[in-house]
Amino acid sequence: MVVKKKMEARKKQILAVAAKVFAEKGFQETTISEIAKAAGASDAFVYEYFSTKENLLFSIPRDHMQKLHEDLNFHLKLVRGAVNKLHATLYMQLLYYSENPDFTAVLLLILKNNRKFIDTDAHKEIRDYLKIVDRCISEGVESGEINADIDPYYLRATLIGSLEHIVINWLLRGKPENLMDAFEPMFEVCLKLIQKKPEAPGCPLLCQKMST
Amino acid sequence: MVVKKKMEARKKQILAVAAKVFAEKGFQETTISEIAKAAGASDAFVYEYFSTKENLLFSIPRDHMQKLHEDLNFHLKLVRGAVNKLHATLYMQLLYYSENPDFTAVLLLILKNNRKFIDTDAHKEIRDYLKIVDRCISEGVESGEINADIDPYYLRATLIGSLEHIVINWLLRGKPENLMDAFEPMFEVCLKLIQKKPEAPGCPLLCQKMST
Amino acid sequence: MVVKKKMEARKKQILAVAAKVFAEKGFQETTISEIAKAAGASDAFVYEYFSTKENLLFSIPRDHMQKLHEDLNFHLKLVRGAVNKLHATLYMQLLYYSENPDFTAVLLLILKNNRKFIDTDAHKEIRDYLKIVDRCISEGVESGEINADIDPYYLRATLIGSLEHIVINWLLRGKPENLMDAFEPMFEVCLKLIQKKPEAPGCPLLCQKMST
Amino acid sequence: MVVKKKMEARKKQILAVAAKVFAEKGFQETTISEIAKAAGASDAFVYEYFSTKENLLFSIPRDHMQKLHEDLNFHLKLVRGAVNKLHATLYMQLLYYSENPDFTAVLLLILKNNRKFIDTDAHKEIRDYLKIVDRCISEGVESGEINADIDPYYLRATLIGSLEHIVINWLLRGKPENLMDAFEPMFEVCLKLIQKKPEAPGCPLLCQKMST
DNA sequence: CATGAATGAGCCTTCATTCAT
DNA sequence: AATGAATGAAGGCTCATTCAT
Numbered sequence: 001m002v003v004k005k006k007m008e009a010r011k012k013q014i015l016a017v018a019a020k021v022f023a024e025k026g027f028q029e030t031t032i033s034e035i036a037k038a039a040g041a042s043d044a045f046v047y048e049y050f051s052t053k054e055n056l057l058f059s060i061p062r063d064h065m066q067k068l069h070e071d072l073n074f075h076l077k078l079v080r081g082a083v084n085k086l087h088a089t090l091y092m093q094l095l096y097y098s099e100n101p102d103f104t105a106v107l108l109l110i111l112k113n114n115r116k117f118i119d120t121d122a123h124k125e126i127r128d129y130l131k132i133v134d135r136c137i138s139e140g141v142e143s144g145e146i147n148a149d150i151d152p153y154y155l156r157a158t159l160i161g162s163l164e165h166i167v168i169n170w171l172l173r174g175k176p177e178n179l180m181d182a183f184e185p186m187f188e189v190c191l192k193l194i195q196k197k198p199e200a201p202g203c204p205l206l207c208q209k210m211s212t
Numbered sequence: 213m214v215v216k217k218k219m220e221a222r223k224k225q226i227l228a229v230a231a232k233v234f235a236e237k238g239f240q241e242t243t244i245s246e247i248a249k250a251a252g253a254s255d256a257f258v259y260e261y262f263s264t265k266e267n268l269l270f271s272i273p274r275d276h277m278q279k280l281h282e283d284l285n286f287h288l289k290l291v292r293g294a295v296n297k298l299h300a301t302l303y304m305q306l307l308y309y310s311e312n313p314d315f316t317a318v319l320l321l322i323l324k325n326n327r328k329f330i331d332t333d334a335h336k337e338i339r340d341y342l343k344i345v346d347r348c349i350s351e352g353v354e355s356g357e358i359n360a361d362i363d364p365y366y367l368r369a370t371l372i373g374s375l376e377h378i379v380i381n382w383l384l385r386g387k388p389e390n391l392m393d394a395f396e397p398m399f400e401v402c403l404k405l406i407q408k409k410p411e412a413p414g415c416p417l418l419c420q421k422m423s424t
Numbered sequence: 425m426v427v428k429k430k431m432e433a434r435k436k437q438i439l440a441v442a443a444k445v446f447a448e449k450g451f452q453e454t455t456i457s458e459i460a461k462a463a464g465a466s467d468a469f470v471y472e473y474f475s476t477k478e479n480l481l482f483s484i485p486r487d488h489m490q491k492l493h494e495d496l497n498f499h500l501k502l503v504r505g506a507v508n509k510l511h512a513t514l515y516m517q518l519l520y521y522s523e524n525p526d527f528t529a530v531l532l533l534i535l536k537n538n539r540k541f542i543d544t545d546a547h548k549e550i551r552d553y554l555k556i557v558d559r560c561i562s563e564g565v566e567s568g569e570i571n572a573d574i575d576p577y578y579l580r581a582t583l584i585g586s587l588e589h590i591v592i593n594w595l596l597r598g599k600p601e602n603l604m605d606a607f608e609p610m611f612e613v614c615l616k617l618i619q620k621k622p623e624a625p626g627c628p629l630l631c632q633k634m635s636t
Numbered sequence: 637m638v639v640k641k642k643m644e645a646r647k648k649q650i651l652a653v654a655a656k657v658f659a660e661k662g663f664q665e666t667t668i669s670e671i672a673k674a675a676g677a678s679d680a681f682v683y684e685y686f687s688t689k690e691n692l693l694f695s696i697p698r699d700h701m702q703k704l705h706e707d708l709n710f711h712l713k714l715v716r717g718a719v720n721k722l723h724a725t726l727y728m729q730l731l732y733y734s735e736n737p738d739f740t741a742v743l744l745l746i747l748k749n750n751r752k753f754i755d756t757d758a759h760k761e762i763r764d765y766l767k768i769v770d771r772c773i774s775e776g777v778e779s780g781e782i783n784a785d786i787d788p789y790y791l792r793a794t795l796i797g798s799l800e801h802i803v804i805n806w807l808l809r810g811k812p813e814n815l816m817d818a819f820e821p822m823f824e825v826c827l828k829l830i831q832k833k834p835e836a837p838g839c840p841l842l843c844q845k846m847s848t
Numbered sequence: 849c850a851t852g853a854a855t856g857a858g859c860c861t862t863c864a865t866t867c868a869t
Numbered sequence: 870a871a872t873g874a875a876t877g878a879a880g881g882c883t884c885a886t887t888c889a890t
Contacts, residue, residue, distance in 0.1 A: 007874090026326075028240040031859060042876045044862080053860070109325040115238075118384055147404070154374070154394075154401045161377025162370035169369075172330055182366075189366045192359070192405050219849095244885065254851045256887080265885065431870095450751075452664040456864060466872045468866080477864065537745040539662075542808055571828070578818075578825045581805075582798035586790070589797025596754055606790075613790045616783070617828050643853090667880060678855045680883080689881065 011049045012063065014039050016102070019060050023105035027057055058122050061111065064103045065125040068096050072132060082140025083194055089133060090163060090190070091183060097167050098179035105171050108164060133159065146194050159190055223261045224275065226251050228314070231272050235317035239269055270334050273323065276315045277337035280308050284344060294352025295406055301345055302375060302402070303395060309379050310391035317383050320376055345371065358406050371402055435473045436487065438463050440526070443484050447529035451481055482546050485535065488527045489549035492520050496556060506564025507618055513557055514587060514614070515607060521591050522603035529595050532588055557583065570618050583614055647685045648699065650675050652738070655696050659741035663693055694758050697747065700739045701761040704732050708768060718776025719830055725769060726799060726826070727819060733803050734815035741807050744800060769795065782830050795826055 017039040021030050032053055036043045050056035072092055079088045097104040107126075111117045133156055140146030146155075166186060170179050229251040233242050244265055248255045262268035284304055291300045309316040319338075323329045345368055352358030358367075378398060382391050441463040445454050456477055460467045474480035496516055503512045521528040531550075535541045557580055564570030570579075590610060594603050653675040657666050668689055672679045686692035708728055715724045733740040743762075747753045769792055776782030782791075802822060806815050 032861085033859080043860085044876050045874085047861070048875075113321040113325060113380070113384070115384060150401055150404065151397045154378075154397050157377050157381070157398070158370060158374035158401050161375070162366070162373035165369050165373025165376065166366075168325070172325075172327060185363045185366050186369070189362055189370050189405060192362065193401060243883085255885085256851050257849085259886070260850080455862085467864085468872050469870085471865070472871080533749040537749060537804070537808075539808060574825055574828065575821045578798070578802075578821050581801050581822070582794060582825050585798035585801025586794035587797070588801065589793050590790075592749070593793070596749070596751060609787045609790050610793070613786055613794050613829060616786065617825060668882085669880080679881085680855050681853085683882065684854080 014046060014049060015060055018056050019102040019106050022110060023102040027110050058117055058120050060106050061122050082136050082143055082145045085136045087187060089136060094183050101175055108168050158193060226258060226261060227272055230268050231314040231318050234322060235314040239322050270329055270332050272318050273334050276312060294348050294355055294357045297348040299399060301348060306395050313387055320380050438470060438473060439484055442480050443526040443530050446534060447526040451534050482541055482544050484530050485546050506560050506567055506569045509560045511611060513560060518607050525599055532592050650682060650685060651696055654692050655738040655742050658746060659738040663746050694753055694756050696742050697758050718772050718779055718781045721772045723823060725772060730819050737811055744804050
């Protein structure tokens with residue numbers, strides 16, 4: 001029992017170290033020796049837990065995705081309204097990214113463009129995550145909160161695409177500012193997309209301005 | 213002179229072959245030998261033109277970006293109105309991607325996530341391209357065509373992010389359908405962002421028209 | 425005491441399992457882990473009894489050779505005549521091989537060609553076994569049963585060489601038929617060597633000569 | 637042309653060196669580095685000619701077997717009579733072994749007991765060699781030179797088995813004496829097997845004894 | 849202009865073996 | 870008595886790269 005715990009902890013530690021080194025240097029540029037050394041273990045020890053270097057890479061997202069999933073499921077129960085749910089979902093995603101930049105770099109810079117990874121079980125959890133977004137969108141469309149004449153696929157693509165674009169830029173620029181600073185302005189843009197303007201009787205600002 | 217021409221042609225051919233092989237197999241998984249063989253040349257011949265394998269990779273975008281730039285500059289002169297220009301710009305970008313999928317795969321799946329590439333001269337042309345988009349946006353804001361209360365940076369991020377997201381998905385799914393089919397629905401979504409709610413009762417343009 | 429018995433039994437079991445796995449896969453291709461797992465024990469447990477993997481390999485023949493020796497000694501007492509003894513000896517050797525194919529494969533395919541093994545104590549028992557054959561031969565020569573103008577060393581080499589050749593072929597072909605089927609025809613050939621042409625109706629020429 | 641020659645020479649040199657090192661240390665105990673160094677080349681250079689270490693091992697017999705084959709075919713044409721042909725065949729085999737002890741050690745100590753090798757094309761040439769022996773035997777049986785009541789398969793097994801047994805012993809003992817010294821006494825034994833005793837001038841000893 | 853020949857450098861991976869418990 | 874955890878040491882193999890011709 002205690003042993004199992006210890007093993008799990010060691011495994012997670014190796015995964016964390018691997019994420020860090022992969023994030024810094026890229027997959028091919030990283031050697032197992034580096035990871036092992038950084039984890040205070042021998043090369044062979046890494047292979048106790050991960051059959052290959054690639055397997056180690058592909059194992060990085062699992063725990064993170066599960067955690068993100070759980071957090072999300074918990075919080076979404078507290079939120080009412082599709083737009084609010086989308087807000088919460090994207091917020092949590094960005095928050096998780098900002099708090100786990102190594103994992104994020106591995107995910108967005110290494111794994112997401114890897115054909116082999118996409119055929120992996122590990123990738124399923126990523127697709128599952130997208131389903132949550134889809135559910136929010138369709139919920140919003142049904143409830144009338146979200147503009148029904150927007151193609152939901154392209155809406156999701158825009159939401160996720162822009163969010164990841166911003167995160168990738170942030171990563172590549174060396175994570176200079178707080179990633180969360182980008183959230184509200186980004187979501188503002190999204191809101192323009194999402195929301196029907198039923199409550200907006202016309203184009204308030206412009207009309208008002210014009211009327212002035 | 214003729215020799216120069218020949219050399220240029222050979223160089224371009226190698227670049228095209230390299231793009232193709234890199235796109236299919238990824239950078240690390242591709243060997244210089246494979247590229248050389250596919251180009252009907254010897255390994256050493258590749259090194260006549262490109263000092264390293266990485267240099268070969270980084271050399272792929274130049275011609276493409278120049279061509280895209282030229283095309284864009286030509287066409288944008290024919291188009292009036294910021295939204296129309298954005299439409300044309302994104303259309304041409306997507307068209308170029310759909311017509312040059314190998315280059316696109318190299319650019320979006322390999323280069324865009326490569327920190328070293330970003331510090332390259334070659335990357336400057338990509339940033340220059342983005343400036344065109346930025347110019348369209350600021351032009352639109354100035355002319356009142358584009359909603360001024362949208363942060364231009366996040367607007368661009370959303371436009372480019374969603375477009376690339378769609379293209380990357382298309383690439384990873386094996387380029388099944390015609391990429392251009394995605395353009396109009398995608399741009400529809402973008403329009404919702406860009407435009408001052410024309411469909412809303414009392415939309416800006418209408419107000420303007422009405423006011424005139 | 426009981427513990428000793430248990431240990432002995434465990435040791436023998438490991439030896440049997442090792443023989444089986446070595447026979448199937450070869451020495452280098454077999455890992456201690458495989459043997460341990462097949463024996464239902466841990467790797468470390470194997471090292472309780474055998475100091476190294478090679479030591480385990482070299483330990484395989486001992487019990488077998490002892491058993492063969494004992495059986496042989498017992499049976500040879502019941503047999504009279506050098507040729508009959510050779511017959512019994514070779515028969516028992518082949519029988520033992522056919523009934524213990526794993527041991528046989530280890531002995532003939534792995535150990536007999538191993539220089540290090542030859543310097544081992546374990547190899548002494550194999551040489552001792554050959555002495556039995558030698559004794560039969562010299563007994564036969566002395567008693568006049570065996571042709572005295574055959575060099576005893578080459579006679580033994582031929583007997584053992586042909587027998588092992590047949591067994592090795594049998595092993596390499598996957599032990600298809602019953603090995604014992606080969607015994608009588610093989611021994612027939614040997615008899616031609618050993619015996620003083622009993623089937624020849626007298627020694628024609630010489631007798632003729634003598635008669636002259 | 638000259639280049640091809642050079643390559644061939646280099647390849648043969650590597651094969652010779654490999655045979656030597658394999659013969660001395662065994663296959664698993666030998667590293668490619670050792671062979672490369674002994675051949676005055678780099679590790680990678682060895683892989684220019686041989687795709688794997690095993691492939692290098694399996695490539696050793698080809699040229700030798702071809703040479704042996706050619707020599708044999710040439711000489712057998714000069715020899716009349718099945719027994720004489722067998723004599724010549726076995727003589728040349730033993731001579732080749734004695735003159736190429738590295739190859740012989742590789743063949744008899746490493747390859748002949750290797751299941752993977754037996755399924756190789758290279759092994760075919762070894763089986764072809766045996767066919768020459770078979771042909772001599774059946775020729776002798778037909779011509780009446782060889783005792784027809786000996787099973788040809790077991791006769792061959794005895795001839796080859798005893799010859800190889802002697803060679804293997806010679807190798808394992810460190811090649812102390814001239815291997816060819818063993819030929820005549822060994823063949824003497826074989827003669828006893830092979831020959832019908834019609835022309836044999838009786839059984840000298842027995843007759844003598846009988847006469848006494 | 850073009851290349852065949854050659855290699856240095858390095859990494860992933862495997863296992864026999866050890867030892868604390 | 871038995872083992873799980875841990876590793877040191879080593880080796881096969883790959884390639885980007887160079888250079889004489």
